[in-house]
Amino acid sequence: MAQVFQVIGTRPIRHDGLDKVTGRAQYGADIQLSGMLHGRVLRSSHAHARIKSIDASAALKVPGVEAVATAADLPESGDRIAHLGEGAVNLRHLSSNCLARGKVHYKGQAVAALAATNPHIAEEALALIKVDYEPLPPVMDVREAMKDSAPKLHADVFTEEMGQLKKDKPSNVAKHFQFKLGDVHKGFAQAAVTVEREFHTATVHQGYIEPHNATAMFNPDGNVTIWCSTQGAFTVRAQVSELLQIPVSRIKVVPLEIGGGFGGKIRVYLEPVAAVLSKKTGKPVKILMDRAAVFEGTGPTPGSYIRVKLGADKTGKLVAGEAYLAYEAGAFPGSPIGPGAMCIFACYDIPNVLIDGFDVCVNKPATAAYRAPGATNAAFASETVVDEICRQLKIDPLEFRLKNGAKEGTRRADGPIYPRIGMIETVEAAKKHPHYVAPLAPGSSPFPRGRGVASGFWFNIGLKSSVTASVNNDGTVSLVEGSTDIGGTRVSVAMQLAEALGIRAEDVRPVVADTDSVGYTDVTGGSRVTYATGWAAYEAAQDIKWQMLEKAAQLWKTDLDNVVYDKGVIRAKDDPAKKITFKELAEKIQHKGGIVVGRATVDPPWPGGAFATHIVDVEVDPDTGKVSILRYTAVQDCGKAIHPSYVEGQIQGGAVQGIGWALNEEYAYNAKGEMTNASFLDYRMPTSLDLPMIDAVIVEVPDPKHPYGVRGVGEVPIVPPPAAIANAIYAAVGVRMNELPMSPGRVVKALAAKK
Amino acid sequence: MSDTKETTGLSRRQFLKGSGAAAAATALGTAAAPGALAAQAPAAQPVPGMGPAGVKITLQVNGRKMSSTVEPRVTLLDALRNYLDVTGCKRVCDRGTCGACTVLLDNKPVYACSMLALEAQGKEIRTAESLVQGAKLDAVPAAFVRFDAQQCGFCTPGFVVAMKAVLEQNPKATPAEVEKGLAGNICRCGTYEQMRDAIYSLCNTKRGS
Ligand code: FES
Ligand code: FES
Numbered sequence: 001m002a003q004v005f006q007v008i009g010t011r012p013i014r015h016d017g018l019d020k021v022t023g024r025a026q027y028g029a030d031i032q033l034s035g036m037l038h039g040r041v042l043r044s045s046h047a048h049a050r051i052k053s054i055d056a057s058a059a060l061k062v063p064g065v066e067a068v069a070t071a072a073d074l075p076e077s078g079d080r081i082a083h084l085g086e087g088a089v090n091l092r093h094l095s096s097n098c099l100a101r102g103k104v105h106y107k108g109q110a111v112a113a114l115a116a117t118n119p120h121i122a123e124e125a126l127a128l129i130k131v132d133y134e135p136l137p138p139v140m141d142v143r144e145a146m147k148d149s150a151p152k153l154h155a156d157v158f159t160e161e162m163g164q165l166k167k168d169k170p171s172n173v174a175k176h177f178q179f180k181l182g183d184v185h186k187g188f189a190q191a192a193v194t195v196e197r198e199f200h201t202a203t204v205h206q207g208y209i210e211p212h213n214a215t216a217m218f219n220p221d222g223n224v225t226i227w228c229s230t231q232g233a234f235t236v237r238a239q240v241s242e243l244l245q246i247p248v249s250r251i252k253v254v255p256l257e258i259g260g261g262f263g264g265k266i267r268v269y270l271e272p273v274a275a276v277l278s279k280k281t282g283k284p285v286k287i288l289m290d291r292a293a294v295f296e297g298t299g300p301t302p303g304s305y306i307r308v309k310l311g312a313d314k315t316g317k318l319v320a321g322e323a324y325l326a327y328e329a330g331a332f333p334g335s336p337i338g339p340g341a342m343c344i345f346a347c348y349d350i351p352n353v354l355i356d357g358f359d360v361c362v363n364k365p366a367t368a369a370y371r372a373p374g375a376t377n378a379a380f381a382s383e384t385v386v387d388e389i390c391r392q393l394k395i396d397p398l399e400f401r402l403k404n405g406a407k408e409g410t411r412r413a414d415g416p417i418y419p420r421i422g423m424i425e426t427v428e429a430a431k432k433h434p435h436y437v438a439p440l441a442p443g444s445s446p447f448p449r450g451r452g453v454a455s456g457f458w459f460n461i462g463l464k465s466s467v468t469a470s471v472n473n474d475g476t477v478s479l480v481e482g483s484t485d486i487g488g489t490r491v492s493v494a495m496q497l498a499e500a501l502g503i504r505a506e507d508v509r510p511v512v513a514d515t516d517s518v519g520y521t522d523v524t525g526g527s528r529v530t531y532a533t534g535w536a537a538y539e540a541a542q543d544i545k546w547q548m549l550e551k552a553a554q555l556w557k558t559d560l561d562n563v564v565y566d567k568g569v570i571r572a573k574d575d576p577a578k579k580i581t582f583k584e585l586a587e588k589i590q591h592k593g594g595i596v597v598g599r600a601t602v603d604p605p606w607p608g609g610a611f612a613t614h615i616v617d618v619e620v621d622p623d624t625g626k627v628s629i630l631r632y633t634a635v636q637d638c639g640k641a642i643h644p645s646y647v648e649g650q651i652q653g654g655a656v657q658g659i660g661w662a663l664n665e666e667y668a669y670n671a672k673g674e675m676t677n678a679s680f681l682d683y684r685m686p687t688s689l690d691l692p693m694i695d696a697v698i699v700e701v702p703d704p705k706h707p708y709g710v711r712g713v714g715e716v717p718i719v720p721p722p723a724a725i726a727n728a729i730y731a732a733v734g735v736r737m738n739e740l741p742m743s744p745g746r747v748v749k750a751l752a753a754k755k
Numbered sequence: 756m757s758d759t760k761e762t763t764g765l766s767r768r769q770f771l772k773g774s775g776a777a778a779a780a781t782a783l784g785t786a787a788a789p790g791a792l793a794a795q796a797p798a799a800q801p802v803p804g805m806g807p808a809g810v811k812i813t814l815q816v817n818g819r820k821m822s823s824t825v826e827p828r829v830t831l832l833d834a835l836r837n838y839l840d841v842t843g844c845k846r847v848c849d850r851g852t853c854g855a856c857t858v859l860l861d862n863k864p865v866y867a868c869s870m871l872a873l874e875a876q877g878k879e880i881r882t883a884e885s886l887v888q889g890a891k892l893d894a895v896p897a898a899f900v901r902f903d904a905q906q907c908g909f910c911t912p913g914f915v916v917a918m919k920a921v922l923e924q925n926p927k928a929t930p931a932e933v934e935k936g937l938a939g940n941i942c943r944c945g946t947y948e949q950m951r952d953a954i955y956s957l958c959n960t961k962r963g964s
Binding site for chain 1: 826828833849850883884900907910911934938949951
């Protein structure tokens with residue numbers, strides 16, 4: 001039976017709303033400490049070069065400059081692999097990404113840093129640091145980098161071929177793996193239609209509005225405090241601990257408000273550098289990035305080359321699928337090729353599958369996670385091929401998805417069998433939606449219009465969360481959590497505590513705490529906060545309930561099993577007159593010397609995952625190649641929408657980023673491997689005028705394991721847009737776009753090629 | 756977003772072309788004077804680009820006179836944030852491309868990153884902080900709160916100020932006109948839908964009508 005909720009599903013105002021709209025909320029750049037120095041980072045001017053020497057003597061002579069740091073100030077990390085938040089990293093690579101050791105592998109890589117009494121002095125002294133480079137040829141494209149003849153980025157990166165390290169010669173291919181299911185040869189033999197296509201996608205950036213920042217204060221007693229903008233204070237602590245060889249107990253990380261992250265604020269860049277400079281100077285040091293540094297020096301999401309082949313029998317049942325995915329890791333191994341390869345056919349039940357994945361180093365910034373990392377590239381390819389199959393078989397694309405969509409019991413090519421999931425439900429909702437039911441109306445303009453659909457999958461993750469919750473004597477609860485709040489999770493977590501206790505969301509005061517003030521909590525990422533930290537809040541509420549029942553039993557001098565907790569009221573079973581509200585009891589126990597603090601830690605199992613199906617109508621100007629979005633509907637299974645407005649906001653936000661990725665965004669490089677558009681003027685992200693209303697449709701197929709059925713919602717909405725738009729462009733003008741972004745120039749070119 | 760040209764005599768492009776110091780010199784109408792920092796640098800190794808010494812400025816910010824000593828090249832944005840502790844305006848691109856630094860300058864919205872602090876003297880500057888007086892919240896930020904037109908909130912003060920500017924200039928503005936006034940601002944979290952809800956309520960118009 002469906003649960004009946006009082007708080008969940010309502011739309012309370014966020015606790016931090018007023019602070020943010022009036023500019024009072026504290027972000028990292030707002031930190032001002034007494035005696036604070038300003039740090040700046042010198043970045044490589046070459047895409048690929050050996051560092052012969054660094055001479056900072058002239059910079060150090062500038063009055064006001066107090067210290068310079070280079071890789072020589074970081075301990076040698078060695079080739080240790082550490083698990084720091086989302087996935088494993090090689091510490092030597094991470095260290096070199098903070099301050100380059102020996103070589104630079106992309107333009108914009110940090111080479112040296114200095115601290116000065118004011119930012120202008122720091123900036124100008126930076127220009128006096130002399131770096132002697134021996135330039136090397138860069139390799140910028142994933143397929144070029146895979147060739148034997150390609151320049152090698154690392155002398156000590158070898159291919160891990162199906163789990164075996166091939167130590168014979170260095171390679172840019174860090175990894176090759178395969179997922180196999182059934183027998184693809186037999187499968188394709190049964191196919192009535194087979195479509196095979198190639199795709200290219202450009203490097204794109206998360207584009208979070210707030211640049212990276214870090215302020216560190218290293219005390220002579222060996223304790224260091226770091227204030228920063230991060231998706232995970234504990235992962236910053238772990239990374240700084242490993243990179244600087246300081247025990248975690250000596251590091252306190254204070255997460256400030258965070259102006260967007262989308263996966264890009266998990267890895268450290270500035271934090272260890274600020275700490276080193278602070279240690280050298282004995283003063284607090286603040287480092288801010290500018291926008292060009294964010295583009296050139298922090299992890300974007302990979303460009304990729306993907307080949308997809310799908311076969312269906314004449315009834316429209318998919319019989320076989322083959323995919324080859326090569327993702328650019330950037331400067332160091334570690335692209336999201338794994339999830340990309342797992343997601344590529346994840347929406348479908350295909351009996352015979354073969355997937356090859358390659359992780360490839362190129363001379364671009366080391367890639368980082370970006371909202372459903374790896375999945376958008378993959379879905380662009382697979383969902384376009386699905387559309388072509390539907391057209392060849394003359395099957396409605398949503399009918400096709402109903403017929404082939406993954407369900408409970410379907411096995412994904414990489415092994416897992418799905419628990420209860422909502423793929424089919426999203427397709428059914430899309431099919432019934434007025435957008436899909438209404439035929440595409442011709443507009444007043446003469447431009448051709450078309451409609452496309454696409455689906456997408458993202459796993460979501462569980463991982464660890466801790467909360468403590470203290471009952472105040474006015475009947476409110478102070479909730480302390482370790483999940484930095486990027487999009488409103490203070491509220492969605494507080495609401496789950498409130499629901500469990502039978503009190504109002506407004507009576508829970510959520511606080512995001514530093515690493516000394518709350519138990520270990522993993523990153524705000526993987527769409528996990530409302531799911532896992534919300535679960536911890538639920539468990540903490542159970543802890544509070546038990547303690548409140550004990551207090552009531554003491555008060556009434558009765559047995560514990562004679563008292564029950566029911567929607568915020570405690571009653572004695574044997575005496576209807578004996579009842580007390582949560583609030584009354586909270587006030588009473590203060591006088592009686594009792595204090596109630598609930599606590600919980602969780603490490604929930606892997607969740608069931610999230611599916612989305614999007615519908616888009618576009619108009620294409622055949623002369624300019626400009627694609628306009630006319631109407632957009634995004635349907636998504638959210639398990640249970642705790643705060644529906646925030647769920648809608650996540651769906652719309654993800655779709656907006658997906659639309660930007662589809663139509664405009666890309667890193668442009670010249671022959672020297674220099675990014676030529678490292679500004680918002682030239683790297684175009686969507687503004688309000690680029691976008692129609694995005695209709696977010698919530699479907700609820702509860703995750704049976706979660707106490708409230710929650711599924712993570714933040715990531716999957718970015719997955720379908722590029723494919724949906726590509727399919728709509730085909731419907732409008734009859735050309736298949738196989739390259740992202742589908743910018744005006746590329747559309748014009750594709751149209752010309754068709755003629 | 757009005758071009759900074761109107762208010763500063765410098766177009767955004769000109770400003771970007773010149774170095775900060777050159778732009779400062781233009782604005783001052785003087786050649787750059789040798790400053791304390793340049794003078795301290797060893798003679799054999801002149802520090803490139805070191806600007807003139809600090810000058811005292813007084814800005815009228817959110818109804819208060821605020822003074823500080825800044826180098827002429829300091830932008831209005833950096834003066835507000837780093838010298839006067841008015842941090843509601845955010846430094847996102849520092850190149851006039853995102854709107855996060857939007858402030859009202861004599862009631863007109865400008866990118867604070869794209870003008871010099873010196874040029875803002877004698878003008879009335881208002882930031883998002885001015886839109887809450889004691890317990891009273893202005894209708895524009897109140898609508899942002901009510902419709903939750905924010906996720907990470909970092910772009911939000913800039914949008915609030917830009918929207919306030921349109922509605923102040925034309926209280927009868929239509930939702931489309933208000934939205935046009937936001938074209939110079941970027942929200943990467945994609946909260947445009949919720950902003951539209953806020954706009955419609957501020958314009959007393961029902962959405963979809
Ligand atoms: S910071 Fe001024 S427009 Fe971006
Ligand atoms: S709310 Fe995050 S950028 Fe607008």
